[in-house]
Amino acid sequence: MNSYFIDGLAFITPLDYEPGIKLSGQVMAQHRIPLNLALLACHRQHHDVTVDLTDVHYLSESALDILVTTAHTLPPPGSLTLTAPPELNIPERLAAHGWPPTTNLRLAHV
Numbered sequence: 001m002n003s004y005f006i007d008g009l010a011f012i013t014p015l016d017y018e019p020g021i022k023l024s025g026q027v028m029a030q031h032r033i034p035l036n037l038a039l040l041a042c043h044r045q046h047h048d049v050t051v052d053l054t055d056v057h058y059l060s061e062s063a064l065d066i067l068v069t070t071a072h073t074l075p076p077p078g079s080l081t082l083t084a085p086p087e088l089n090i091p092e093r094l095a096a097h098g099w100p101p102t103t104n105l106r107l108a109h110v
Contacts, residue, residue, distance in 0.1 A: 005034040012038050020050030020081075029062035039070045039080075047077055053084040054110050064093060071105035081106040 005012040010031050011024040021038045042049045051067060071080035084090045090107055
């Protein structure tokens with residue numbers, strides 16, 4: 001990904017240190033298209049993609065669904081790693097929806 005997205009709620013930018021994107025602010029259902037486009041752009045260039053959620057204050061269920069769906073559609077050996085603070089409760093939210101981490105979806109805590 002070589003561009004960014006910004007609106008009054010969220011900011012999506014490429015990571016500087018590894019293939020992936022950094023999300024900031026409040027990521028909601030209305031960000032489905034720019035989030036999908038950013039993930040697709042990263043995956044076209046790299047098998048493994050990181051999504052840095054450390055500056056996300058709110059992650060809607062639909063935004064989490066986009067991330068999980070993307071991870072599950074990556075062909076092996078591709079993977080999506082979510083780097084998230086404990087406040088987002090990603091493991092609990094994944095379990096509540098029956099979305100267990102797989103080889104395509106990895107969790108990294110800050």
